[in-house]
Amino acid sequence: xxxxxxxxxxxxxxxxxxxxxxxAPTEDAAREAGDEAEVPDEILVGATLPLTGEEADNGxxxxxGYELAFEVANEDGGLEIGGETVPVxxxxxxxxxxxATAVNLAERLINRDQVHVMLGTYSTALVEAQSTVAEQNQIxxxxxxxxxxxxxxxxxxxxxxxxxxxxxLATTQxxxxxxxxxxxxxxxxxxxxLLWENTSHGEDYRKGVQDFAEQSGGSFxxxxxxxxxLDSKDFSAVLSKVKSSGADLFLADAHLPDYVTMQRQYVxxxxxxxxxxxxxxxxxADAAEALGQENVNYILSAxxxxxxxxxxxxxxxxxxxxYKERYNTDPEWYQALGYETVRAxxxxxxxxxxxxxxxxxxxxxxxxxxxxxxxxxxxxxxETGYQADYPFVVQQNLPDGSSPIVYPExxxxxxxxxxxxxxxx
Amino acid sequence: MRQLTRWLPxxxxxxxxxxxxxxxxxxxxxxxxxxxxxxxxxxxxxxxVFAAAAMAWNWLGGYVGQISFGHAAMFGVGGFLSARLLLTxxxxxxxxxxxxxxxxxxxxxxxxxxxxxxxGPYFAIATIGVxxxxxxxxxxxxxxxxxxxxxxxxxxxxxxKFSLYWYALYFMAFVVLLSYYLRxxxxxxxxxxxxxxxxxxxxxxxxxxxxxxxxxxxxxxxxGVAGGIYASYFVFIEPGxxxxxERSISFLLMGVIGGVGTILGPVLxxxxxxxxxxxxxxxxxxxxxxxxxxxxxxVILFEPLGLSGLLLRIARLFGYRPRVLDITVGDTKLTAMxxxxxxxxxxxxxxPARKEAKA
Numbered sequence: 001x002x003x004x005x006x007x008x009x010x011x012x013x014x015x016x017x018x019x020x021x022x023x024a025p026t027e028d029a030a031r032e033a034g035d036e037a038e039v040p041d042e043i044l045v046g047a048t049l050p051l052t053g054e055e056a057d058n059g060x061x062x063x064x065g066y067e068l069a070f071e072v073a074n075e076d077g078g079l080e081i082g083g084e085t086v087p088v089x090x091x092x093x094x095x096x097x098x099x100a101t102a103v104n105l106a107e108r109l110i111n112r113d114q115v116h117v118m119l120g121t122y123s124t125a126l127v128e129a130q131s132t133v134a135e136q137n138q139i140x141x142x143x144x145x146x147x148x149x150x151x152x153x154x155x156x157x158x159x160x161x162x163x164x165x166x167x168x169l170a171t172t173q174x175x176x177x178x179x180x181x182x183x184x185x186x187x188x189x190x191x192x193x194l195l196w197e198n199t200s201h202g203e204d205y206r207k208g209v210q211d212f213a214e215q216s217g218g219s220f221x222x223x224x225x226x227x228x229x230l231d232s233k234d235f236s237a238v239l240s241k242v243k244s245s246g247a248d249l250f251l252a253d254a255h256l257p258d259y260v261t262m263q264r265q266y267v268x269x270x271x272x273x274x275x276x277x278x279x280x281x282x283x284x285a286d287a288a289e290a291l292g293q294e295n296v297n298y299i300l301s302a303x304x305x306x307x308x309x310x311x312x313x314x315x316x317x318x319x320x321x322x323y324k325e326r327y328n329t330d331p332e333w334y335q336a337l338g339y340e341t342v343r344a345x346x347x348x349x350x351x352x353x354x355x356x357x358x359x360x361x362x363x364x365x366x367x368x369x370x371x372x373x374x375x376x377x378x379x380x381x382x383e384t385g386y387q388a389d390y391p392f393v394v395q396q397n398l399p400d401g402s403s404p405i406v407y408p409e410x411x412x413x414x415x416x417x418x419x420x421x422x423x424x425x
Numbered sequence: 426m427r428q429l430t431r432w433l434p435x436x437x438x439x440x441x442x443x444x445x446x447x448x449x450x451x452x453x454x455x456x457x458x459x460x461x462x463x464x465x466x467x468x469x470x471x472x473x474v475f476a477a478a479a480m481a482w483n484w485l486g487g488y489v490g491q492i493s494f495g496h497a498a499m500f501g502v503g504g505f506l507s508a509r510l511l512l513t514x515x516x517x518x519x520x521x522x523x524x525x526x527x528x529x530x531x532x533x534x535x536x537x538x539x540x541x542x543x544x545g546p547y548f549a550i551a552t553i554g555v556x557x558x559x560x561x562x563x564x565x566x567x568x569x570x571x572x573x574x575x576x577x578x579x580x581x582x583x584x585x586k587f588s589l590y591w592y593a594l595y596f597m598a599f600v601v602l603l604s605y606y607l608r609x610x611x612x613x614x615x616x617x618x619x620x621x622x623x624x625x626x627x628x629x630x631x632x633x634x635x636x637x638x639x640x641x642x643x644x645x646x647x648x649g650v651a652g653g654i655y656a657s658y659f660v661f662i663e664p665g666x667x668x669x670x671e672r673s674i675s676f677l678l679m680g681v682i683g684g685v686g687t688i689l690g691p692v693l694x695x696x697x698x699x700x701x702x703x704x705x706x707x708x709x710x711x712x713x714x715x716x717x718x719x720x721x722x723x724v725i726l727f728e729p730l731g732l733s734g735l736l737l738r739i740a741r742l743f744g745y746r747p748r749v750l751d752i753t754v755g756d757t758k759l760t761a762m763x764x765x766x767x768x769x770x771x772x773x774x775x776x777p778a779r780k781e782a783k784a
Contacts (some may be wrong), residue, residue, distance in 0.1 A: 009508070128575070136580050197573060
């Protein structure tokens with residue numbers, strides 16, 4: 001009797017499983033049911049930033065830029081789409097400077113919270129990982145935190161980057177060094193110690209320097225070419241190679257935590273070079289605080305924005321005033337890029353008149369807007385894989401704590417000092 | 426049921442087969458019946474993959490008693506090799522996963538064969554060293570792993586990611602069967618004998634070297650395939666995540682939370698781990714690691730068999746009593762609870778035999 005019952009029960013269960021499988025809805029049907037109306041009551045923008053972890057300082061800077069842009073947009077009721085003014089809301093999560101977390105949270109924002117569009121996180125490594133989710137889900141992803149060309153040469157159609165390429169950053173720095181070399185302030189030929197983080201960001205920097213050196217006709221020679229792990233704790237091995245090489249120029253590409261650690265060990269190793277740079281890092285106020293102003297003097301950095309661009313008035317001045325009013329301090333390039341990335345997205349939403357993915361993607365691809373960034377224009381050209389392309393500004397730390405723009409000359413607000421006075425005596 | 430029993434090998438329970446088929450049917454049809462969003466769909470897919478990896482960790486950590494902190498090494502090897510194969514060849518993805526798994530298993534054997542002669546904390550420390558060395562090599566081997574940035578896989582068209590749910594389910598189901606076989610068959614008894622006392626096990630004819638190597642190979646294979654599926658799911662992997670110490674710890678945590686040494690405990694542990702992580706990390710990113718630590722302490726202090734032990738207590742309240750088996754391995758008589766408690770060798774039988782053999 002018991003065996004018969006079990007047999008019948010098993011057959012019934014099997015039939016039930018087949019029945020529910022047969023009448024199952026498809027994924028497409030489920031998605032269609034969730035489609036949005038054309039003009040929503042609110043535009044929901046999803047984003048993650050590294051608010052904790054190694055990149056927390058910079059993540060918080062980007063957050064300030066994002067929030068300021070949202071506040072400014074909502075002051076007049078929001079964005080104009082479909083003849084209506086619709087408020088915008090930022091759904092911001094902390095990706096803890098972890099790539100897997102950044103990916104998972106993007107999945108959550110897109111597929112569970114149903115955000116209309118994504119703003120990117122900060123740092124190349126995180127953007128490179130996270131952008132795959134946006135591409136998979138075919139939702140526009142606008143970021144101001146990923147500069148490496150590796151993000152944009154994958155053939156993705158939904159990823160837009162507001163940071164100009166790192167290779168151009170390296171080239172701009174080399175142009176300034178060459179100018180100083182021609183003025184007799186840097187040895188000719190000059191030997192370069194080149195250190196780069198082993199990310200696509202670092203590889204782009206390395207390529208920029210190497211290509212420039214190769215085309216310089218012997219004026220520059222790379223004598224140390226070493227990579228290091230992102231978020232390293234010990235650089236003594238690479239720095240000892242730099243020391244024994246006797247190079248004239250110290251060119252490193254590092255993110256903020258690695259810059260602080262490496263510069264501390266650089267100073268304690270009694271190293272000094274005619275030119276010293278950490279790529280885009282060097283002018284951060286908290287780094288000067290951590291290392292001591294005397295240990296960051298004369299460091300050169302090429303950045304995507306400098307607060308002194310505000311002296312030209314216009315949108316830059318408006319942004320700086322709005323930022324100062326809210327945060328009582330001067331913005332750095334991180335906040336400016338966060339702000340400008342959001343503004344680019346908002347401009348595209350208004351151009352598209354919709355938050356539907358395809359029209360918005362088209363609007364971003366065709367965007368031409370006046371910008372606070374050097375060059376005054378922001379667009380996402382198709383030929384660069386939708387990565388913005390505009391000039392960098394080179395700045396140099398001075399003992400008074402300021403970092404004036406020293407290159408290009410038409411934007412310069414101060415005079416460059418080379419060779420590094422720290423090496424005298 | 427009697428007919429089913431006749432078809433099955435002696436170590437397999439007909440009730441377990443029915444439960445397995447039912448569970449598989451439910452999980453197979455779940456996304457077709459409940460149209461949950463693709464985020465939830467993805468979380469369950471991840472849970473299947475990690476459940477398989479946690480079971481594989483449990484074969485070594487739970488069945489043999491060799492706690493490994495180095496399984497991330499195999500996860501990473503499998504993941505990166507699969508990814509590279511998918512990027513550079515036209516292999517079907519499942520072949521790339523298997524090749525990645527085999528490479529991970531071979532790598533496991535390479536470092537495991539010498540280190541498995543160590544026991545207890547010495548083995549655990551050795552696995553930490555292996556894992557960290559592998560991570561560093563992978564991080565600096567930029568041409569293969571993409572360095573600290575990692576590598577992106579081609580984004581597949583259509584519903585390929587959606588269908589990974591079922592591939593992950595097949596994989597987990599296969600590993601459940603393997604886990605059951607390893608635990609219930611004669612091999613499982615050999616493993617438990619090694620866990621209790623490696624010298625005594627050798628004395629009664631259980632080859633500790635062979636058994637441990639075989640288990641590590643299988644464990645590496647499964648964890649390597651899990652790494653491959655993980656890479657296909659995320660379409661982006663990087664060495665810090667794949668080879669990191671946190672990855673190794675996560676396998677251990679899943680085992681401990683679910684119940685070390687049990688068959689299905691790691692599955693429960695993996696589901697709890699993945700779901701907790703997903704929901705906590707968005708709201709309390711600073712707290713979730715602390716919460717795992719607290720959970721670990723609570724489990725170790727109050728319920729060493731984790732969630733499995735908790736479920737057993739509840740089942741006992743309803744009158745369930747695990748079947749006690751008398752098993753003979755060589756000349757030694759062992760007493761075993763059917764599930765989930767591990768074999769308890771009677772002191773009076775094993776101890777004198779071991780002492781005699783040592784003498």
